[in-house]
Amino acid sequence: MDKDKIIKGSLSTIILQLIQNNNQMYGYEITKAVKEASKGKMGLSEAALYPTLHKLEDEGLIETETKIVNGRTRKYYSLTKKGNTASIDQLAVLKEAIASLQNVLKYKLSNG
Amino acid sequence: MDKIVLDEMQLLQLKRFIRIEEGIKEADVVDEILDHLACKTEEMMNQDIFLSFEKAVQAAYYSFGFGGFRLMARQYEKTMKKLVWKEFKKAIPAVIFSNKMVMSLVWCCFLSLVAFWRERYFAENILSGIIVYLMMGTMLSFYIVQFKYSFLAKDSLVDLRMDKGALMWQKKVVRMIGIDILFLPFLFSNFYFKFNPFVFLVILMLFGFLSMVNSFAKMETMNRMKFKFGKTA
Numbered sequence: 015m016d017k018d019k020i021i022k023g024s025l026s027t028i029i030l031q032l033i034q035n036n037n038q039m040y041g042y043e044i045t046k047a048v049k050e051a052s053k054g055k056m057g058l059s060e061a062a063l064y065p066t067l068h069k070l071e072d073e074g075l076i077e078t079e080t081k082i083v084n085g086r087t088r089k090y091y092s093l094t095k096k097g098n099t100a101s102i103d104q105l106a107v108l109k110e111a112i113a114s115l116q117n118v119l120k121y122k123l124s125n126g
Numbered sequence: 127m128d129k130i131v132l133d134e135m136q137l138l139q140l141k142r143f144i145r146i147e148e149g150i151k152e153a154d155v156v157d158e159i160l161d162h163l164a165c166k167t168e169e170m171m172n173q174d175i176f177l178s179f180e181k182a183v184q185a186a187y188y189s190f191g192f193g194g195f196r197l198m199a200r201q202y203e204k205t206m207k208k209l210v211w212k213e214f215k216k217a218i219p220a221v222i223f224s225n226k227m228v229m230s231l232v233w234c235c236f237l238s239l240v241a242f243w244r245e246r247y248f249a250e251n252i253l254s255g256i257i258v259y260l261m262m263g264t265m266l267s268f269y270i271v272q273f274k275y276s277f278l279a280k281d282s283l284v285d286l287r288m289d290k291g292a293l294m295w296q297k298k299v300v301r302m303i304g305i306d307i308l309f310l311p312f313l314f315s316n317f318y319f320k321f322n323p324f325v326f327l328v329i330l331m332l333f334g335f336l337s338m339v340n341s342f343a344k345m346e347t348m349n350r351m352k353f354k355f356g357k358t359a
Contacts, residue, residue: 041158042165060162061191065201072205080157084131086164087157 021056025066027108028058030093030101033076038092041067067091075100130171132164136179140164143183148195155202159195163187 021028032047033039039047041063048058070076075097079090093101132140137160144150144159166186171177 040161042162059191060189061193061197064158064198068198068201068205072208083161084164085134086137086161088161089154089158 021058022062024104024108025058025062026070027101027104029063029066029070030075030097031105033091033093034098034101038079038090040088040090044091070097130168130175132168132179137164140167140183144195150195150199152199152202155195155199159190159198 028048029044032044036043036047041060044067045058045060045063048056067076071078071091074094076091077094077097079092080087081090082088140163141156141160144156144163150156150159163183163186166189167179167182170182170185171179
């Protein structure tokens with residue numbers, strides 16, 4: 015099964031958490047972080063990343079700052095106050111979902 | 127060995143590709159795609175020093191997937207519209223309750239009273255007066271939001287984005303209300319004056335003025351974009 019499909023549903027949680035851990039990140043750095051942290055097993059496509067980032071910005075969870083690096087404009091994303099709380103909440107929900115999923119996968123009917 | 131960093135000419139080539147061949151016009155999105163493409167290209171070239179710039183760009187481009195650039199641009203457009211909508215919501219009450227607008231409402235009421243005195247159509251007159259008042263107020267708010275952002279700090283990306291967003295909204299509003307405004311004299315025909323050529327002329331002049339403001343603001347935005355890309359493009 016395609017692993018990318020699994021992370022798609024929790025993309026905003028992953029992005030918020032990554033930005034929270036690193037204070038400030040830019041788009042390419044986020045895709046690279048996902049790839050490196052999962053040792054290449056998980057990939058975050060650009061087509062999924064940027065629309066999600068813009069959506070989060072739209073919801074007021076992240077804010078942007080631009081800097082000139084190597085002759086080009088680079089947009090850095092950081093969490094807003096609202097984003098900080100959302101990140102914590104969403105992570106708790108994700109962890110709970112993973113725990114439930116593990117229980118479901120282990121489940122056996124007791125009187126079967 | 128030093129890391130490979132794209133030079134100005136290569137960046138220019140990438141920017142050309144994004145703007146002209148891919149048709150992405152929004153400066154903000156172009157910048158973001160450019161940085162990402164450049165980072166990826168640099169990484170690939172650093173991993174394999176024999177890889178040519180063109181081949182590296184091609185591989186980096188494919189990672190965006192089919193229609194990837196467009197998807198970004200569309201989401202960006204939505205974000206901008208929402209940003210401007212927020213500003214716009216703040217501007218409406220300020221415009222509607224401004225002195226001049228309230229004076230025009232008073233004037234509408236006065237005309238209605240005159241009409242009532244002569245022909246006794248008070249309810250219709252007041253209603254059309256209020257409709258005209260709200261329409262004008264809404265339209266003016268859009269122009270004010272746009273005006274505010276087209277003359278703010280010249281390098282600020284946020285202001286440029288707001289300006290773009292306001293332009294997009296404005297196009298929508300002009301499309302919606304712009305044609306209706308020509309029918310305003312007929313709304314006024316409920317008043318004592320049946321069809322008033324003077325009112326028609328005033329509205330035409332107002333419409334002309336607004337389109338002038340519109341094209342002026344557009345010119346401003348385009349100039350600023352040129353200024354922004356002037357050094358490299």
